[in-house]
Amino acid sequence: MKKFEYGMAKNLAGAFEFLKESEAKIKAGGIDLLDLMKEGLESPTRLVNIRTVPELSFIKKDEKGNLHIGATTTLAEIAAHSEIQTRYRALAQAAKAVATPQIRNVATVGGNLCQRPRCWYFRSADFNCLRNGGDHCLADEGENKYHAIFGNQDGCVVVHPSGTAVALMALDAKLVIARKKESREIHIADFWVTPEDDVTRENILKHDEILTEIILPATEKSxxxxxxxxxxxxxxxxxxxxxxxxxxxxxxxxxxxxxxxxxxxxxxxxxxxxxxxxxxxxxxxxxxxxxxxxxxxxxxxxxxxxxxxxxxxxxxxxxxxxxxxxxxxxx
Ligand SMILES: Cc1cc2nc3c(=O)[nH]c(=O)nc-3n(C[C@H](O)[C@H](O)[C@H](O)COP(=O)(O)OP(=O)(O)OC[C@H]3O[C@@H](n4cnc5c(N)ncnc54)[C@H](O)[C@@H]3O)c2cc1C
Incomplete structure (x- = not known):
């Protein structure tokens, strides 16, 4: 692993300040990012820890009944939340189904949505796969037992890895993306990037943007x-x-x-x-x-x-x- 600086952001403004460095990278739980760094697939010169930003960790309801979940809320907290279990059962089930209790206690929902695909060619520095700058998808004609059965004709055949993303899409969630003092709200369906649009990335986030919260619309009893x-x-x-x-x-x-x-x-x-x-x-x-x-x-x-x-x-x-x-x- 290459040397890097480590910044513990105390608030959102501090996180953006740390992110000014062009090779800086956000670390939430670090479960995915550190794997990629150990493999040499990511080499940030600075890690910006956002788990230390209090305003990113919350679950609260607004006056219209929408539920807001901060991006660094852990998967364990989401799985155990009684209102999520009753009103947004699919999300509680998806969070509970991820990995192990130890991982769910550390992994955040924002990091879960932004994690990179698990394709074995992409995850190994020994292979120069299309997503890592190579000229063709090695899984397409290689070992593809766990790969895509839809949307697999645009060069790269990875599958999307996030379980919470599947539930949040079905629940019509919105995402709030912030950059310095500005923020915008998008529908989660507009967050993803297909291989056809850009094979080197999975979402629209720019390097200096932070996913700050997820908004679930108020639901009817029906x-x-x-x-x-x-x-x-x-x-x-x-x-x-x-x-x-x-x-x-x-x-x-x-x-x-x-x-x-x-x-x-x-x-x-x-x-x-x-x-x-x-x-x-x-x-x-x-x-x-x-x-x-x-x-x-x-x-x-x-x-x-x-x-x-x-x-x-x-x-x-x-x-x-x-x-x-x-x-x-x-x-
Ligand atoms: C053994 C094992 C089994 C697993 N099984 C599953 C599974 O079944 N289902 C599943 O869904 N996942 C699974 N995972 C993946 C795991 O859930 C994710 O790696 C984890 O949720 C990532 O969250 P994190 O907070 O650690 O993110 P990090 O590793 O800190 O970050 C991941 C990425 O997101 C970016 N990022 C994080 N937060 C933000 C933010 N707020 N704004 C902008 N960018 C951000 C980081 O820069 C990084 O690129 C498994 C992992 C392991 C090790």
Missing amino acids: TTSYYFKQKEKQSFDWPIADVAVVLEMNGKKCTASKIVLGSAAPVPWRIEKAEQVLKDKQISVTLARQAAAAAMVDANPLSQNAYKVPVFSAVIYRTICWAAGIDPFAA
């Missing part, structure tokens, strides 16, 4: 959500398929829904074809299976990951059922 992560092994593991479902219900009828897939594409992947199947219908196991089939119509598996299509189908239909409060194995 809104229900669920997140499920399918792993290859029982103990802690990355997902091979994860899904978040949000349903707006009117009695037994679903009036609108959001279905978002993780570990499926280079960005969190919304499946509108499946949402259409549910619209204005009563959710049943049969309907959930039809929606899952519609979700997979445009899948484009690579040489080693066709198995992901039936796995996603099963995970999507079950998650729809769980969101609706019905037993997926009843029929």
Whole structure:
């Protein structure tokens, strides 16, 4: 690891001051960043610790009922928050499903959204992959068992790694991005950068910008959500398929829904074809299976990951059922 300066920001203004250095990098929990530095894939000359900025760690409700979550709130705090567990269940489930208790106690939600992909070619300094400045994607024709089945035709076939991103997309979250004294609010769907737009980055953040908070819209009692992560092994593991479902219900009828897939594409992947199947219908196991089939119509598996299509189908239909409060194995 190369030598670097370390700045403990006491407040947001101090963090921006430290970030003036062009090779400075934000450190939140450091779980992802330090891995990348050890591998020599990131070599900042200065690390700016934002875990020490009190105004970035909070969970609070505003007068309109929207929930605001500070960017350095840990995944453990989100998973344990009673209002998130009841009103935004998919987010609490997604945060709880990440890694191990030790990691969740340190990792922040902002860092979770901004973590870099887990592709083994990208993560190793021994490979010159497209995302690291090489001229082609090594996974596309190489080892691609865990890679994308959607959005994989633009050169790079990584999958988006953040579980909380999947839930936050389905829950229609907004993100607040600050730069010095200015800040702007964007819909989370506009945060991501596809390989087609720029293969070297995953989000729109500029070097001197900080993701400061996440805003969840006030929900009606009739809104229900669920997140499920399918792993290859029982103990802690990355997902091979994860899904978040949000349903707006009117009695037994679903009036609108959001279905978002993780570990499926280079960005969190919304499946509108499946949402259409549910619209204005009563959710049943049969309907959930039809929606899952519609979700997979445009899948484009690579040489080693066709198995992901039936796995996603099963995970999507079950998650729809769980969101609706019905037993997926009843029929
Ligand atoms: C064994 C293991 C298993 C894991 N399993 C999962 C899993 O199943 N699901 C999952 O989602 N994740 C998983 N992870 C990843 C882990 O959750 C992330 O690495 C972690 O959430 C990153 O958060 P952090 O606060 O440590 O970020 P850091 O490592 O500090 O930062 C990550 C990146 O985000 C940037 N950054 C951080 N905060 C901000 C901010 N507020 N504004 C702008 N930029 C910022 C940093 O500059 C850096 O580039 C796993 C990790 C390990 C080691």
